[in-house]
Amino acid sequence: MITLLLRTRLVIAGVLLAGCTNTIPVISTSIECPVKEEDLAAKCAEPATIATGATYQDMIRIAIADRNNLSECEKNRQFLQNSINECNVAIRKNNEKIDEFNKKYAGKP
Secondary structure: OHHHHHHHHHHHHHHHHHHOOOOOOOOOOOOOOOHHHHHHOOOOOOOOOOOOOOOOHHHHHHHHHHHHHHHHHHHHHHHHHHHHHHHHHHHHHHHHOOOHHHHOOOOOO
């Protein structure tokens, strides 16, 4: 039988040796593009309705308002599209760096 002193020494040696064999963890690529929910849920203004009996001046006012709303909506759409594209490029570059790191250190103690 192993004596208590020998068991204690083996346990201490095991703990000390375990500290020398740290491995580098593989990094996952779980990054998301942070787009605000309100930006994604934003909708364009509905076209105005032309009431019966509207004058030509009323129709011109409505047409100008609709055109301004469409222009603003397109600016918001382009901003959102550009933001997502820039974010996706940044994520792709980050993931490439992570893949390089994982290839370099995979299986190394």
